[in-house]
Amino acid sequence: MQGRDILIYLSLKYEGDWDNIYQAIKRKEPINSHLYKELITTLKSEAVTIIDPYYPEHLKQCYKPPFVIYYYGDFSLLDKINSVVAIVGSRKASDYGKKMTRLIVSDLAKKMIILSGLARGIDATAHESAININGKTIAILGSGIDYCYPKENKQLYDLIKKDHLLISEYPNSCSPKQKNFPFRNRLIAILSKSLIVTEAGINSGTLITVSHALSYGRDICCVPYPADLYSACNSLIKQGAKLVENARDVYEEMGIVEDDSNCESNLKIN
Numbered sequence: 461m462q463g464r465d466i467l468i469y470l471s472l473k474y475e476g477d478w479d480n481i482y483q484a485i486k487r488k489e490p491i492n493s494h495l496y497k498e499l500i501t502t503l504k505s506e507a508v509t510i511i512d513p514y515y516p517e518h519l520k521q522c523y524k525p526p527f528v529i530y531y532y533g534d535f536s537l538l539d540k541i542n543s544v545v546a547i548v549g550s551r552k553a554s555d556y557g558k559k560m561t562r563l564i565v566s567d568l569a570k571k572m573i574i575l576s577g578l579a580r581g582i583d584a585t586a587h588e589s590a591i592n593i594n595g596k597t598i599a600i601l602g603s604g605i606d607y608c609y610p611k612e613n614k615q616l617y618d619l620i621k622k623d624h625l626l627i628s629e630y631p632n633s634c635s636p637k638q639k640n641f642p643f644r645n646r647l648i649a650i651l652s653k654s655l656i657v658t659e660a661g662i663n664s665g666t667l668i669t670v671s672h673a674l675s676y677g678r679d680i681c682c683v684p685y686p687a688d689l690y691s692a693c694n695s696l697i698k699q700g701a702k703l704v705e706n707a708r709d710v711y712e713e714m715g716i717v718e719d720d721s722n723c724e725s726n727l728k729i730n
Contacts, residue, residue: 476630522650526629546652549582557659567707569595604634
């Protein structure tokens with residue numbers, strides 16, 4: 461049995477739980493060949509292990525890099541980190557938050573790949589906005605790769621699965637656990653060049669993603685809010701995040717300049 465087979469076996473057995481997989485590797489847990497055959501037949505998605513040559517190199521730099529990534533769609537999108545922008549924010553998005561997300565993503569997705577977490581609110585709006593202008597999007601799940609959460613996003617889940625990229629470190633239909641979502645956010649941070657917060661409350665879980673992004677040296681961009689709304693965006697802007705009102709501001713922060721020599725915007729990375 462090859463090393464990748466062992467990693468997939470342990471990932472399936474322990475339902476993608478990083479700590480349990482690590483401990484099993486550390487204690488050199490024996491492989492039950494009968495259980496391996498039983499588990500491998502349950503796998504519907506594609507799988508990439510950390511020892512495979514096509515595992516993204518930059519993903520290895522994140523905190524507790526996944527031993528196995530399960531996916532549907534175009535895995536090569538993960539190789540284009542300089543073209544990936546993460547959009548994150550509140551699950552209970554306001555009309556303003558959704559409007560600004562649509563405004564920024566509808567322009568960014570013409571040139572960039574939009575990454576988010578398929579949650580309700582800002583995440584779903586970001587994915588939908590990219591798809592609506594025929595852009596590309598990546599969704600990172602906090603549940604099993606075959607488990608759509610929340611259920612209301614099933615149509616969006618199916619679209620991304622078919623025409624874009626859907627990934628998870630949790631196999632099959634593993635139900636979502638509360639601890640998985642903050643842990644998932646490290647992947648959103650490491651797999652993007654820039655992180656844009658279009659709406660977040662002052663104690664939002666989005667700040668976990670921001671913290672990871674800062675530790676990885678990613679650009680942080682935030683949409684401003686009225687002063688009396690106690691927005692995490694305004695707080696982050698005070699601390700040095702880039703204030704963004706449109707896609708041009710994001711390009712500027714990423715070191716991308718727009719060439720106005722023709723009516724179609726050509727983008728060049730410095």
